[in-house]
Amino acid sequence: MQTILRRYSRLSKDYPNFNIIMSTFLFLIGLVIFLSFFSKVFLTPRNMINIFTQVAVYVILGVGMTLVMATGGIDISIGSMIGLTTTFLGTVMLGYGFSWWFSILLCILAGGVCGAFNGMLIVKFKVPPIIVTLGTMTLFRGLAYAYQEGRVHYGFPEQLLWIGRARILGLPVPIWIAIVVFLLGHYFLTRTRTGRHICAVGGNMEAARLSGINTGLLLFLVYVILGFLVGLATIILTARLDAAQATAGTGMDLHTIAGVVVGGTALSGGRAFMVGTLLGMIILGVLENGLLLAGIGFYWQRVFIGIIFIMVVASRTFKEKQTAVS
Amino acid sequence: MPENDVLLELKGVVKKFPGVIALNNVDFTIKQGQTHVLVGENGAGKSTLVNIIIGAHIPDEINEMNFNGKTVAFRTPQDSFSAGIAAVQQHFSLIPDMTIAENIFLNREMRKGRITIDFNKMNLDAEKLIKDLGVELNPNSLVRSLSPGEQQIVEICKAISKNPKLLLMDEPTSGLKHGEIKRLFDIIGKLKDMGMTILYISHRLEEIFEIGDWVTCLRNGEKIADAPLNELDHQQITKLIIGQEMSNKFPKEEVAIGDIVLRVKNLQNQKSKVPIKDVSFDLKKGEILGVYGILGSGKDELAHTIFGADPATGGTVEIDACNCKINKPQDAIRNGIGYLTNDRRNDGLIFTMGVMQNQTLAALKRFCKFDYILPHDEQTESDLYIEKLKINTPGREFMVRNLSGGNQQKVVFSKWLISHAKILMFNEPTKGIDVGAKIEMFRIMVEEAKQGVGIIHFTSELDEVMGMADRILVMRSGEIVAEFQRGQVTKDELLRVATRKENIAV
Numbered sequence: 042m043q044t045i046l047r048r049y050s051r052l053s054k055d056y057p058n059f060n061i062i063m064s065t066f067l068f069l070i071g072l073v074i075f076l077s078f079f080s081k082v083f084l085t086p087r088n089m090i091n092i093f094t095q096v097a098v099y100v101i102l103g104v105g106m107t108l109v110m111a112t113g114g115i116d117i118s119i120g121s122m123i124g125l126t127t128t129f130l131g132t133v134m135l136g137y138g139f140s141w142w143f144s145i146l147l148c149i150l151a152g153g154v155c156g157a158f159n160g161m162l163i164v165k166f167k168v169p170p171i172i173v174t175l176g177t178m179t180l181f182r183g184l185a186y187a188y189q190e191g192r193v194h195y196g197f198p199e200q201l202l203w204i205g206r207a208r209i210l211g212l213p214v215p216i217w218i219a220i221v222v223f224l225l226g227h228y229f230l231t232r233t234r235t236g237r238h239i240c241a242v243g244g245n246m247e248a249a250r251l252s253g254i255n256t257g258l259l260l261f262l263v264y265v266i267l268g269f270l271v272g273l274a275t276i277i278l279t280a281r282l283d284a285a286q287a288t289a290g291t292g293m294d295l296h297t298i299a300g301v302v303v304g305g306t307a308l309s310g311g312r313a314f315m316v317g318t319l320l321g322m323i324i325l326g327v328l329e330n331g332l333l334l335a336g337i338g339f340y341w342q343r344v345f346i347g348i349i350f351i352m353v354v355a356s357r358t359f360k361e362k363q364t365a366v367s
Numbered sequence: 368m369p370e371n372d373v374l375l376e377l378k379g380v381v382k383k384f385p386g387v388i389a390l391n392n393v394d395f396t397i398k399q400g401q402t403h404v405l406v407g408e409n410g411a412g413k414s415t416l417v418n419i420i421i422g423a424h425i426p427d428e429i430n431e432m433n434f435n436g437k438t439v440a441f442r443t444p445q446d447s448f449s450a451g452i453a454a455v456q457q458h459f460s461l462i463p464d465m466t467i468a469e470n471i472f473l474n475r476e477m478r479k480g481r482i483t484i485d486f487n488k489m490n491l492d493a494e495k496l497i498k499d500l501g502v503e504l505n506p507n508s509l510v511r512s513l514s515p516g517e518q519q520i521v522e523i524c525k526a527i528s529k530n531p532k533l534l535l536m537d538e539p540t541s542g543l544k545h546g547e548i549k550r551l552f553d554i555i556g557k558l559k560d561m562g563m564t565i566l567y568i569s570h571r572l573e574e575i576f577e578i579g580d581w582v583t584c585l586r587n588g589e590k591i592a593d594a595p596l597n598e599l600d601h602q603q604i605t606k607l608i609i610g611q612e613m614s615n616k617f618p619k620e621e622v623a624i625g626d627i628v629l630r631v632k633n634l635q636n637q638k639s640k641v642p643i644k645d646v647s648f649d650l651k652k653g654e655i656l657g658v659y660g661i662l663g664s665g666k667d668e669l670a671h672t673i674f675g676a677d678p679a680t681g682g683t684v685e686i687d688a689c690n691c692k693i694n695k696p697q698d699a700i701r702n703g704i705g706y707l708t709n710d711r712r713n714d715g716l717i718f719t720m721g722v723m724q725n726q727t728l729a730a731l732k733r734f735c736k737f738d739y740i741l742p743h744d745e746q747t748e749s750d751l752y753i754e755k756l757k758i759n760t761p762g763r764e765f766m767v768r769n770l771s772g773g774n775q776q777k778v779v780f781s782k783w784l785i786s787h788a789k790i791l792m793f794n795e796p797t798k799g800i801d802v803g804a805k806i807e808m809f810r811i812m813v814e815e816a817k818q819g820v821g822i823i824h825f826t827s828e829l830d831e832v833m834g835m836a837d838r839i840l841v842m843r844s845g846e847i848v849a850e851f852q853r854g855q856v857t858k859d860e861l862l863r864v865a866t867r868k869e870n871i872a873v
């Protein structure tokens with residue numbers, strides 16, 4: 042036991058990345074154990090599947106957001122993007138009657154176009170990401186409202202609903218999609234050259250540029266990727282609800298960012314962890330579900346989640362500042 | 368306090384950082400009224416010791432610490448300032464958009480009554496401080512409009528205005544032109560006359576002898592010498608710092624010089640900070656071409672322009688007789704140019720990454736199959752260069768921000784070696800590096816030259832360019848104004864050519 046503890050503390054001090062993931066994971070375990078005392082239903086398979094189905098959409102969004110934050114950027118317009126793309130999906134699938142797979146493709150593309158719009162403003166016009174996405178947040182939502190004129194699309198074809206409701210090997214389809222996206226995202230970030238370059242751009246843009254990395258292209262790329270993933274997430278959301286509303290996605294941008302940050306990815310860029318994002322989303326999902334089952338009302342849930350979020354991030358930042366070499 | 372009484376004493380200081388023991392049971396004493404010089408390599412523990420004295424770091428262990436006759440334990444910089452220690456750091460903490468007077472009295476502004484600031488009194492007091500140092504500056508000017516040398520004077524005034532018992536100066540001459548250095552030494556002379564005790568950190572031997580009374584030398588976290596300066600000479604001090612006799616100051620060797628590998632013709636850059644006007648020169652394989660210029664000569668801008676970091680507005684660059692368009696760093700790297708900038712923190716290293724990741728950054732493609740990085744290939748190459756350049760690191764995954772300056776520079780160096788550059792450009796390669804690591808840098812430079820790499824060595828250090836270059840180009844105001852062969856020019860002449868139009872008497 043002594044040697045395990047000693048090995049752990051040496052690893053944590055010399056390799057801070059390991060420490061971040063490990064401590065987040067331990068926090069999750071602790072949280073699950075704690076919450077299980079408040080409700081017998083919490084640890085049942087059915088509830089767990091419930092949690093993970095909700096979390097699946099956020100994991101998909103989180104993978105994209107992690108890439109964006111790895112470059113030191115941020116995108117708060119994804120909630121509005123969801124509203125816009127779901128409206129688009131409804132129009133295309135039900136209004137124009139395109140085939141289901143073509144409509145899905147168009148939806149994902151639409152997400153990419155929104156992302157590209159963000160990316161272009163950020164790279165070509167050099168506007169800070171927070172400002173750009175603040176603007177597009179309003180723009181996309183406005184477009185969604187204008188486009189839909191208050192109607193709600195519903196009555197989607199079977200093939201789409203299958204995505205939201207079917208199960209493969211006992212697990213709902215969205216969970217499988219999320220697993221695939223996560224694995225691809227993790228592989229991309231940690232094992233590929235482009236992934237490495239993205240982290241370099243976030244870590245020190247000038248040094249990356251002077252090492253021959255095409256910083257402009259990469260900055261643009263991550264917003265487009267996020268856009269595509271938003272489109273994918275929208276499809277799952279629409280499939281589960283069997284409804285497309287212009288208000289869809291409200292608040293999901295902040296929840297996504299919160300999950301990524303809890304997972305250890307730094308807002309300043311350069312340090313990004315897909316595994317952390319996965320853990321972060323699960324933590325948030327577990328919290329919401331666990332508190333609900335414990336009988337805590339909706340509003341107090343937000344209070345608890347907010348406090349825990351601040352505690353996690355503050356303690357992590359505090360520890361980092363302590364061990365940083367000046 | 369009478370002269371020669373102990374002003375500051377630390378006993379048994381221990382400080383550790385992840386992976387390294389910065390200070391290992393060090394005792395340190397400063398006597399009242401002396402100008403005490405602290406020397407040592409980067410990584411020897413100088414900065415750590417200084418940070419402990421000013422309260423920016425808390426030691427892991429310390430037997431006792433006395434200042435001005437009282438036992439103290441500084442937990443924050445505020446504590447040391449209240450006790451009477453003032454510091455002039457390497458990086459200034461001035462507010463550019465405020466005036467000199469406002470900066471000097473920041474957070475200590477004189478008030479008329481309780482709230483309103485008394486600007487008149489503030490300006491008058493600031494003017495007196497400036498005059499006492501023998502300088503002419505308008506206390507109403509914005510700090511943003513001042514040169515680094517003048518900004519430093521503001522920092523000094525700020526420190527003096529607190530009536531400190533101990534004044535700390537950390538590498539004060541880095542970033543100053545010759546005339547400004549002389550002015551600084553005059554100021555230090557005045558401070559000494561006023562009876563000020565000064566702790567002066569520097570690695571420049573000439574300066575140490577000019578203004579110091581006493582020297583303490585650190586190496587690898589231990590104190591290895593403590594003596595009055597009139598008992599030592601240059602050789603002895605260098606030996607103390609690096610721990611061995613430096614028989615050959617610069618490891619220069621004769622290298623066979625080959626064909627022209629780089630040809631710059633009429634290169635122009637109207638958009639850079641110092642505009643480059645019509646620069647032309649050749650570089651041959653195996654040659655070390657020195658480009659000597661002082662601050663403001665345009666040598667930094669020239670390097671940036673050749674590399675495409677700041678694209679040229681006119682002229683051509685030919686590599687191996689083929690005319691290549693270099694509009695961005697990618698183009699330069701593709702054509703075999705490597706560029707070690709003069710600011711490794713900002714331009715050279717990614718602090719969120721480890722040693723290996725920084726090393727392979729410019730040449731990742733080689734270790735990839737499609738986009739997938741082959742871990743084994745990358746690791747092997749990284750280990751190879753850690754070995755080759757003798758980079759002192761616990762491992763290849765170690766965070767570069769925790770390495771000493773010299774080792775950080777070696778990591779940047781290996782980045783360009785790994786990219787198989789045929790043309791290596793170094794800008795101030797030994798800035799902020801200890802004597803031992805300096806020699807290493809030059810040794811590696813010569814090794815590369817022997818392999819047929821063409822090297823351009825941009826520097827403002829006379830000794831270096833005289834010691835290492837086969838040919839020396841002198842830059843001034845964005846043009847090349849002279850060319851000399853090795854051994855056919857003196858230090859004085861080089862300096863004269865480089866500064867002719869500059870106003871050296873301030």
